[in-house]
Amino acid sequence: MKILILGGTAEARQVANRLVAMGHDVTTSLAGRTQDPILPEGGLRMGPFGGIPGLCAYLRAARIERLVDATHPYAGLISINAVAASETTGIRLVRYMRPAWVPVPGQSxxxxxxxxxxxxxxxxxxxxxxxxxxxxxxxxxxxxxxxxxxxxxxxxxxxxxxxxxxxxxxxxxxxxxxxxxxxxxxxxxxxxxxxxxxxxxxxxxxxxxxxxxxxxxARPVYGPALEVASVDDALAALELPAP
The missing domain is CATH 3.40.640.10 (Type I PLP-dependent aspartate aminotransferase-like (Major domain))
Incomplete structure (x- = not known):
């Protein structure tokens, strides 16, 4: 399948590497803010999309079949746009969000x-x-x-x-x-x-x-999405066809 990963995190690289190893056509999109980033396997796209219309246009032109938002928990607008683009195009969105920290006893x-x-x-x-x-x-x-x-x-x-x-x-x-x-x-x-x-x-x-x-x-709220907290859960949530 053709899969777009909104990346920039270690988790995004892990998902991309696993999907490529499974034989899928994977492109990871990076914002381009970090010099010499550690790159995942598969294709790479750099820079902004141009808001919701631009992301929707890219998804359609590239014939993307699955969308993974594995950006940083504070990535901001791109996570909001991913929800809207998924709703507009009907492309399945999985949000990989690492669990938040919680204070342990003794922490204030x-x-x-x-x-x-x-x-x-x-x-x-x-x-x-x-x-x-x-x-x-x-x-x-x-x-x-x-x-x-x-x-x-x-x-x-x-x-x-x-x-x-x-x-x-x-x-x-x-x-x-x-x-x-x-x-x-x-x-x-x-x-x-x-x-x-x-x-x-x-x-x-x-x-x-x-x-x-x-x-x-505190973390921002990005709107409803199928949210997971592990690589295995992300792969399962994508509902990929059997190899």
Whole structure:
């Protein structure tokens, strides 16, 4: 079958690799924001589609038979567009969403809805490890009464103000690595999106051990879709014909 995967995550690569190994014609679409991404097996498409009409047009022109949304839980508009495109074209959509983190006993989170709310929740003189990526970064950089340590995979295309420091690194991160980072910068607050998964979860245990306050930005709501949380469940939900 011809399958389009909206990708950019390790989970998307796993699904693509399994489907290609099964003999399906798979194309993975990447937003193109990350330099030198780890690429999946199969075909590749880079860049935006042009909203819902563009995605629908692509699905029809490429004769796509199944659509998999395996983007990041905070990918935003593309996940909303995938629901609308599936409804418009009648193409089966499966959303692969990694399970969210939940506080374990001993962890205390402040949960907010937006980056702006997270920035407003920071007290004066806080030493902040910011792990939310580029989206909403400006809200935190406005907090000149705090020290902001911005950890990203790709640096932003502008210089940070004097009260902010850039940490460019790529996950996965281990517990000892995260503990060392919190100690080195005397971090008092960790701001995170609830991305789920294991590659960056160690920061939450490190924060608990160090008494660092976690401010968690809740996941957005993307609308109804058949949602799964594992590769095997994604393959089953696609209802692929027997080989």
């Amino acid at each position: 989170w402040i949960t907010v809805g937006t980056a702006r709310e997270a920035a407003d929740a920071l007290p004066k003189m806080a030493n902040v490890l910011l792990t939310t990526g580029h989206a909403g970064l400006e809200a935190f950089l406005e907090r000149s009464d705090c020290s902001i340590y911005v950890r990203v995979i790709e640096p932003p295309d502008f210089a940070l103000p004097r009260h902010a420091e850039l940490i460019v690194s790529r996950p996965p991160y281990g517990l000892e690595q995260e503990l060392a980072l919190l100690r080195r910068h005397d971090i008092t607050h960790l701001v995170s999106k609830n991305s789920g998964g294991g590659q960056t979860a160690a920061k939450l245990e490190a924060a608990q051990r160090m008494g660092v306050q976690v401010i968690m930005i």
